[in-house]
Every structure is written in structure tokens, then in C-alpha cells.
Amino acid sequence: MEAQALQFQKLALILVQTVKSLQNYSRSLEELNDQDLEKRLIAVMDIIGLKFTMPNNITVSIIKILVSILINKIDSKKDFLIFRVLDIVESMLGHVDTEIIQAVETDMFDYIKWCMVLIRTEQPLEIAERSLTSMKLICQKMRQQSLYDIIPGVSSVVTKSLGGNHKSNQKVKIKLLEIWELILVPYFQSLKND
Incomplete structure (x- = not known):
């Protein structure tokens, strides 16, 4: 021992x-x-x-x-x-x-912003895909209330990614939609409960 x-x-x-x-x-x-x-x-x-x-x-x-x-x-x-x-x-x-x-929340927001810039600037798809996997885990761990601040940024990237002229493969689009759902569903439920 x-x-x-x-x-x-x-x-x-x-x-x-x-x-x-x-x-x-x-x-x-x-x-x-x-x-x-x-x-x-x-x-x-x-x-x-x-x-x-x-x-x-x-x-x-x-x-x-x-x-x-x-x-x-x-x-x-x-x-x-x-x-x-x-x-x-x-x-x-x-x-x-x-x-x-909670102690690393600011760093997680910085990571999420970095990840969104990766998608927006059409970096290599393998990196975008892998980064979104981590972002999804981060979003699952963070407090729901904290995630509401990133709704505009994520919504903008999701909309752009789903548009026809953006270089995103199917996996990237699916991961983005999963993250969007993770953030938006609790948000709309909280509005309904108010």
C-alpha cells in the first residue's frame, strides 16, 4: 500500500x-x-x-x-x-x-468560440468533426443557463453550415444539429415554464 x-x-x-x-x-x-x-x-x-x-x-x-x-x-x-x-x-x-x-467555464466558452470559427472558416473536415465531438461533451457538462449565451453564435454557424454553399460534410452537419438541440430544447422548455 x-x-x-x-x-x-x-x-x-x-x-x-x-x-x-x-x-x-x-x-x-x-x-x-x-x-x-x-x-x-x-x-x-x-x-x-x-x-x-x-x-x-x-x-x-x-x-x-x-x-x-x-x-x-x-x-x-x-x-x-x-x-x-x-x-x-x-x-x-x-x-x-x-x-x-464552473471553474473552467470561461475556458469552455473560449473553446466553443474557437470551434465555431473552425466551422465558419471551413477548416479541414476531420478537425471540424473531432472538435464538435468535444464541444458536444462540453455542452452536456455545462450548466444549461450558461449555454443560453452561445445560442446566437451556434445558431449562426448551424444556419451557415446547412446552407448549400458551405463545405460541411454530413457528419459535421449532424453533430452541429445535435449540439443545437442540446442547447435549444432546454431553453424553449425554460421559456414555457416561465
Whole structure:
């Protein structure tokens, strides 16, 4: 038992060190070294995959740093880095409580805006599709009241995507409609209940 606790302590230390280096990346003005960043992301994912309980402040810090790197530093065409970041964020969001969700709410809104810009500017379809999968999970986790603020932006992108001259495949359109439904149905129900 003591050996296991020691092992988790070591893992937590490696995780904190890796996250600190990612934080330096997010603040750096230099271009990212893709291979180095990918190695660090793999290390974070491997440690998180062991499913040991992390303090809330570390979980919040990791999510904030990763979202910042994703929307501010990673080239939107580098799918291998985008997918790695989204894998970690999804994995972490799957096990968090409402306190953590509220602590990262602003970051989630930033991610949603980034995702909507991806769709609007017709970035590669695989990236759009994968990003919407994460956005759907985020919308399911967030408080309904918070989601009402994004109705205009999402509605605009859905309308444009469903228009004939927009380069969206069927999967992207379906995912957008699922997200739209996730947001709009509770909204209209709340209006009915008022």
C-alpha cells in the first residue's frame, strides 16, 4: 500500500512538472516545437490514463493550460496535436464534478468560440468533426443557463453550415444539429415554464 502511494506521488510530481512545461509553452512567444509538445501531451495522457485522483486545482489548471495552448498556439491544420489535446480534455471532463466545470467555464466558452470559427472558416473536415465531438461533451457538462449565451453564435454557424454553399460534410452537419438541440430544447422548455 505504501509503495502504491509512493508511486502515485511520483506520478503526481511528473504530471505537475509536465504541466508546468506546458504552461511555459502557452505563455511563450516562440513557435511551438511540435514533437516536443506531442511528447509532453502523450506523457500527460498516460498519467491521466492511470485514473488516480487528482486535486481539483491541478485538474482545473491542466484543462485551462491545454485549452489556452489549443486556441492560441496550435496551428488549426495540425490535427495530430489538436486531437491529442482534445483526447486529454475529454478524458478529464468525463470524471469531473460541477465545481470544476464552473471553474473552467470561461475556458469552455473560449473553446466553443474557437470551434465555431473552425466551422465558419471551413477548416479541414476531420478537425471540424473531432472538435464538435468535444464541444458536444462540453455542452452536456455545462450548466444549461450558461449555454443560453452561445445560442446566437451556434445558431449562426448551424444556419451557415446547412446552407448549400458551405463545405460541411454530413457528419459535421449532424453533430452541429445535435449540439443545437442540446442547447435549444432546454431553453424553449425554460421559456414555457416561465
